[in-house]
Amino acid sequence: xxxxRTKYKYDGEIFFGVIPENKMPFWTIPTNNFYLSSYVCPExxxxxxxxxxxxxxxxxxxxxxxxxxxxxxxxxxxxxxxPSPGYKLSRNNGxxxxxxxxxxxxxxxIKLDLVGSRKGRQNTLYNETNITWY
Ligand SMILES: [Zn+2]
Numbered sequence: 233x234x235x236x237r238t239k240y241k242y243d244g245e246i247f248f249g250v251i252p253e254n255k256m257p258f259w260t261i262p263t264n265n266f267y268l269s270s271y272v273c274p275e276x277x278x279x280x281x282x283x284x285x286x287x288x289x290x291x292x293x294x295x296x297x298x299x300x301x302x303x304x305x306x307x308x309x310x311x312x313x314x315p316s317p318g319y320k321l322s323r324n325n326g327x328x329x330x331x332x333x334x335x336x337x338x339x340x341x342i343k344l345d346l347v348g349s350r351k352g353r354q355n356t357l358y359n360e361t362n363i364t365w366y
Pocket of ligand 1: 273274275276277278306307308309310
């Protein structure tokens with residue numbers, strides 16, 4: 233699995249209350265450590281799910297190996313999206329991978345579910361310079 237440089241623009245959306253049907257994440261694989269993210273899939277517009285690695289997890293990309301704190305996934309498009317280290321996904325400078333088929337996608341997700349968690353991490357956006365602190 234080699235991630236490509238992303239060609240997408242990522243948008244976050246936060247819904248208060250009910251998530252519209254057409255934005256609901258599509259997810260059929262039984263997992264423990266993937267949960268709702270605030271990013272919508274750039275291909276289908278549904279909310280993606282994510283998992284957080286307690287220690288940065290290393291992926292292979294066209295630019296070499298990179299270690300990242302979290303990954304975002306669309307179960308409908310079977311795509312995986314990772315930010316560049318130290319950046320938010322919405323910087324649009326990360327990487328993506330589209331699974332070749334359902335089986336490959338499921339295998340990847342089950343593997344990542346074992347090392348992922350639902351616990352957020354802080355101080356992972358060290359390359360972001362214009363963060364507004366509240
Ligand atoms: Zn999608």
